[in-house]
Amino acid sequence: MQFKHPELLYALLLLIIPIIIHLFQLRKFQKEAFTNVQFLKDITLQTRKSSQLKKWLTLLTRLLLLACIILAFAQPYTSNKDSFNTKIETVIYLDNSYSMQAKGANGTLLNSAVKDLIETLDENETFTLFTNDISFKNTSLKAIKNELIQLSFSPNQMSYEAVMLQGKKEFSKDNSTFKSLVLISDFQQNNSSLNFDNANQIRKNLVQLKPTNTNNVAVDSVYISNMNVDILELTVVLKNHGTPIETLSISLFNNDDLVAKNAISIENKANAVFNIPSNQQFKGKISIEDSNLQYDNTLFFNLSENEKINVLSINEADDTFLKKIYTRDEFTYSSYNFKDLNYNSIESQDLIIINELKELPFSLINALKSFTDNGGYVLIIPSNEIALNSYNQLFNNYSLPNYRTLNPNEKRITDINFSHPILTNVFDKKVSNFQYPKVNSFYNLASLAGASVLSFEDKVPFLAQSGQAYSFTAALNDSNSNFKNSPLIVPVLYNIGKQSLKLPQFFYTIGVENKVDIKTTLGQDEILTLKSGTNSIIPLQQTYTDKVTLVTNDDINTAGTFEVANKDVILKQISFNYGRDESNLSYFNLDAIDNASVNNSVSEALLDLKSTTNVNELWKWFVIFALAFLSIEMLILKFLK
Numbered sequence: 001m002q003f004k005h006p007e008l009l010y011a012l013l014l015l016i017i018p019i020i021i022h023l024f025q026l027r028k029f030q031k032e033a034f035t036n037v038q039f040l041k042d043i044t045l046q047t048r049k050s051s052q053l054k055k056w057l058t059l060l061t062r063l064l065l066l067a068c069i070i071l072a073f074a075q076p077y078t079s080n081k082d083s084f085n086t087k088i089e090t091v092i093y094l095d096n097s098y099s100m101q102a103k104g105a106n107g108t109l110l111n112s113a114v115k116d117l118i119e120t121l122d123e124n125e126t127f128t129l130f131t132n133d134i135s136f137k138n139t140s141l142k143a144i145k146n147e148l149i150q151l152s153f154s155p156n157q158m159s160y161e162a163v164m165l166q167g168k169k170e171f172s173k174d175n176s177t178f179k180s181l182v183l184i185s186d187f188q189q190n191n192s193s194l195n196f197d198n199a200n201q202i203r204k205n206l207v208q209l210k211p212t213n214t215n216n217v218a219v220d221s222v223y224i225s226n227m228n229v230d231i232l233e234l235t236v237v238l239k240n241h242g243t244p245i246e247t248l249s250i251s252l253f254n255n256d257d258l259v260a261k262n263a264i265s266i267e268n269k270a271n272a273v274f275n276i277p278s279n280q281q282f283k284g285k286i287s288i289e290d291s292n293l294q295y296d297n298t299l300f301f302n303l304s305e306n307e308k309i310n311v312l313s314i315n316e317a318d319d320t321f322l323k324k325i326y327t328r329d330e331f332t333y334s335s336y337n338f339k340d341l342n343y344n345s346i347e348s349q350d351l352i353i354i355n356e357l358k359e360l361p362f363s364l365i366n367a368l369k370s371f372t373d374n375g376g377y378v379l380i381i382p383s384n385e386i387a388l389n390s391y392n393q394l395f396n397n398y399s400l401p402n403y404r405t406l407n408p409n410e411k412r413i414t415d416i417n418f419s420h421p422i423l424t425n426v427f428d429k430k431v432s433n434f435q436y437p438k439v440n441s442f443y444n445l446a447s448l449a450g451a452s453v454l455s456f457e458d459k460v461p462f463l464a465q466s467g468q469a470y471s472f473t474a475a476l477n478d479s480n481s482n483f484k485n486s487p488l489i490v491p492v493l494y495n496i497g498k499q500s501l502k503l504p505q506f507f508y509t510i511g512v513e514n515k516v517d518i519k520t521t522l523g524q525d526e527i528l529t530l531k532s533g534t535n536s537i538i539p540l541q542q543t544y545t546d547k548v549t550l551v552t553n554d555d556i557n558t559a560g561t562f563e564v565a566n567k568d569v570i571l572k573q574i575s576f577n578y579g580r581d582e583s584n585l586s587y588f589n590l591d592a593i594d595n596a597s598v599n600n601s602v603s604e605a606l607l608d609l610k611s612t613t614n615v616n617e618l619w620k621w622f623v624i625f626a627l628a629f630l631s632i633e634m635l636i637l638k639f640l641k
Contacts, residue, residue: 215242
């Protein structure tokens with residue numbers, strides 16, 4: 001037992017006063033003469049004995065009465081904490097990711113968690129609460145009750161490491177406070193690990209909410225599997241995370257109009273095929289019926305007329321291999337001999353290829369610099385005989401490694417940077433035993449600046465990239481290299497061309513950075529907006545001479561197809577979907593978690609926290625005891641004769 005005001009306990013010394021009064025009474029007895037005193041002596045003896053008992057009982061009750069009053073004013077209490085004045089800080093993480101759409105015993109897991117928070121927390125209790133997308137600092141239930149009731153799901157799920165870092169950040173730096181972090185989630189298995197440090201200054205309570213059903217079917221993706229002049233074959237990929245399904249119905253919509261239905265059986269993964277007219281605008285939506293998670297039951301996509309990418313090759317060597325790669329169905333390829341180059345044509349291109357020019361005049365270097373400043377891309381293929389100064393002057397504009405001297409030694413191209421953006425989706429697996437292409441001569445480099453796409457066996461770059469410029473370190477003509485016959489040349493050059501203009505894809509994923517190039521020319525003070533119904537969003541954008549690059553990240557949080565508009569003019573349509581990372585309802589086992597306590601309900605965790613930090617005040621009991629002893633004293637004085 002502890003006391004809020006222990007200094008008042010010195011008043012217990014005053015209890016010696018009634019003891020002195022009872023032990024040393026100052027009253028003197030007066031003698032009276034009487035004839036026969038024998039009978040009176042017996043009576044006096046009995047009376048004195050009763051009087052002594054009464055006095056001792058009265059003394060005891062008064063001492064207890066005064067002691068209880070003094071103890072009540074000292075305010076005694078019991079607590080698990082060492083100090084009554086310890087301040088308590090509570091930070092709550094509430095997972096509102098889409099996996100929390102799963103159904104529990106009382107509705108979705110998120111709604112159940114919100115309901116328990118509202119029912120368990122005191123209205124005026126101060127705490128901090130954060131989710132995957134919003135935060136409430138030092139607030140109370142009364143202040144954020146409406147926001148909790150209307151809390152929506154977030155397409156972004158924080159990693160558990162990020163949750164811990166955010167939780168620690170919300171606490172004050174006061175080391176004397178008792179800090180408690182409550183994590184409310186289903187603790188779904190994802191790419192992040194579930195490890196907690198053993199920081200003793202923070203108590204960690206994990207509340208794992210589990211669904212009653214972990215079966216789930218998701219529309220995973222869609223792609224064009226075959227096409228001809230009239231018909232386009234669309235393949236829809238579906239994934240089943242649960243028991244096999246004999247019949248699953250899939251619906252295909254165009255601009256909210258049902259155009260086709262299909263039915264398949266699915267065990268783990270299955271495809272559904274639809275045929276639609278080609279070369280037509282198609283605002284598509286694929287939908288299935290699934291009773292568990294709802295966010296992955298619909299996938300939006302968009303098909304528009306193919307927009308061709310402009311590629312210009314400036315040649316002093318044969319460009320037949322370039323013509324075979326940049327075909328008419330996807331590219332508008334134009335080729336000029338350097339002597340016949342029209343500089344006015346540079347501005348309208350998306351990719352310019354310098355094909356083995358011996359020298360780069362200053363005018364061309366300036367034109368290329370202006371071209372890349374406006375969003376264009378440059379690919380440089382050197383000749384065996386070049387004016388080094390002119391090439392290096394161009395390279396300095398892009399921080400590419402400068403050429404030194406021509407090395408006449410043969411060297412193999414063996415290293416592939418599989419993580420580079422132009423090679424990310426080219427290979428199903430890392431290849432290490434293919435027939436390596438080679439060069440008979442190459443240029444030594446002054447440095448290893450830039451990112452290496454392809455490298456020689458000594459790790460020196462064969463193809464380097466910096467910003468919007470790519471550069472080979474060796475000529476590609478047949479007398480110097482067999483790279484043209486290598487299986488690498490097509491994906492490398494093709495993807496450089498595709499990257500030079502970021503055409504809209506079938507759909508984009510919400511929550512990651514997406515870049516889209518819109519071919520248009522904007523006037524002064526004009527901007528592009530994304531519209532969907534009554535919603536209008538102004539994304540981050542960069543304007544060039546003949547295109548605008550849109551960048552979306554956190555500004556899109558709703559799946560659907562958006563119209564790219566310049567005022568009232570619709571330029572293009574772009575579709576966005578939620579990621580499918582949370583479709584698989586598999587969860588961590590928290591039984592083996594150290595350094596944290598685990599609960600199965602929000603109310604249980606909060607009540608456990610309150611009991612840990614609860615202070616039981618006892619002064620009321622001492623007031624009751626004081627009144628009881630006062631009553632006992634009155635009864636003794638009245639009835640004990």
